Amino acid sequence: MNPRHHLDEATVLSFAAGALSPEMVAVAATHMEVCGLCRERLSGAERIGGALLGQQQPAVGDTARGARLREAMLGLLDEEPKIEASQAAAPASSNDAPAADCLPSPLQPYFGRSWRALRWRWMAPGVHMIRAARGSGDTLILLKIAPGKSMPMHSHQGTELTQILQGAYNDALGHFAPGDVADLDNEIEHQPITAPGVPCVCVAALDAPLRFPGWLARKLQPLVGL
Structure with missing residues (x-):
């Protein structure tokens, strides 16, 4: 898998700083599981953040406490990628779903482990959804x-x-295939059209409702809650 659409640099920096919501983290981490480029960018962001943190000076008279805080925060920056990597590489136990049936590990706390166990809710003709x-x-x-x-x-x-x-x-932004991520802000307007062949399955995190120019979509928006 070789993604062609990647996380925005600001998103990677926010991920490294712990400034993303858990929902955004789940999607970003799902992308990073399959994208070496974004993992490298995350490592660079963490190194920069660690260096900046190391340059901060504690207040006079609070040297020991400031040193402990810096050590704790640097430890978290060093530890978090290792934890994620070990979880991703951990061998499946006899109780785990088969590898081909497993959802990406960052999504499992929200949707469970198994693709086959997902319970899709009808949203519109040809469109089904599961809300965490x-x-x-x-x-x-x-x-x-x-x-x-x-x-x-x-x-x-x-x-x-x-x-x-x-x-x-x-x-309008291009072709999005497995592994690709769409990192969109409030300046983007688009109309996705799914490709022929198999259903398009994606995971999305939103921090505000969508905005629809069409009156019918606006009328239906409260029903689907997006």
Whole structure:
């Protein structure tokens, strides 16, 4: 898998700084599992953050406490990628789902381990959705869209982070296939059209509702909650 669409640099920096919501982290980490480039950029961001942290001077009279805080924060920066890597590389136990049936590990706390166990909810003709339990306030959803389906034109009131898991879609920004991520802000307006062949399955995190120019989509928006 060789992704052609990557996380924005600001997203990578926010990930390294721990400034993303858990829902955004789940999507970003799913992308990083399959994208060596973004993992390298994350490592660079963590090194820069660690160096900047090391240059900060504690207040006079609080040298020991400042040193402990710096050590703890640097330890977290060093430890977090190792934990994620060990989880990703851990061998499956006899109780785990087969590898081909496993969702990406960052999504398992929200949707479970097994693709086959997913319970899709009908949202519109050819469109099914699973919404994760609300956590930080952001929205995290799995979407399954039939081949050749045109989604409504929309823009964003905030940030949308979407990772393609299966299938593909096309929009004004290009062709998005498995491994690609769409890192979109409130200046982007697009209309995804799923590619022929197999359904397009993606995971998306949103920190604000979508904005639809069409009156019908606006009328239906409260029903689907996006």
